[in-house]
Amino acid sequence: MADFFRPEARAFLWRWRDVLAAALLGLFGLWWALNAAGVTLWLGYLGIVIALGWGIAGVQRARFASHGDGPGVVQVRERRLxxxxxxxxxxxxxxxLTQLTLDPTSHPDPSWVLSGVGGQRIAIPINAAGADDLFDVFAALPGIRTAMVLDVLERTPDAQVIVWSRARPVLH
Structure with missing residues (x-):
């Protein structure tokens, strides 16, 4: 069954899987809302609302996703990257994390540059294996605008762009 779809089609379906699943849930919720009565009617409406939220998040996640054949591997475990x-x-x-920057000039691929409290810096290529998990990390940062991250990623500027930052904690 794995050979039924071309690799490009399989990659496309995998990238947009959340949007497709949300569309199916929305259609099921709409059908249920139109053909049911009582409490079941409201469950159909609830399914539609959940599908809308899931679909919006799925579109953002699909826009962030890369093909994952760049150098290195990213792992996120228990809030440790x-x-x-x-x-x-x-x-x-x-x-x-104190600063998130997109560096389009890094070689061989554009990279996310993460700066930490102690001055440490990690440069992660946007297409490294597992880099899709960074979407959840970035979305959890306080005050970040996900739409801005996606816009910067899509337009690929000529110089480094600070996407998010926060004040460094003062020790004394």
């Missing part, structure tokens, strides 16, 4: 690259890497707690 790790990048293992061929030449460099690093580990940083998500709570220690």
């Amino acid at each position: 790790a990048y293992f690259g061929p030449l460099d890497g690093g580990i940083m707690d998500v709570d220690d």
Whole structure:
């Protein structure tokens, strides 16, 4: 069954899986809302509302996703981000992030540059394996605008762009 779809079509369906599932839920909720009565009617409306939220989040996630054939591997476990690259890497707690920058000039691919409290920096190529998990990390940052992150990622500026930052904590 894996050979039924071309690899490009399979990759497309996988990238947009949340949107497709939300559309199915929305259609089911609409059918239920139109053909049911009582409490079941309201469950159909609830399904439509959930499908709308899920669909919006799915579109954002699909716009952020990359093909994942870049250098290195990204892992996010228990609010700790790790990048293992061929030449460099690093580990940083998500709570220690102070700045998120997109560097389109890095070689070989544009990179997310994450800066931490202690001055540590991790440069993660946008197409590294597992880089799709960074969407959830970035969305959890306080005060970040996901639409801005996606716009900067799509238009690929000529110089580094600070996407998000917060004040460094003062120790004394």
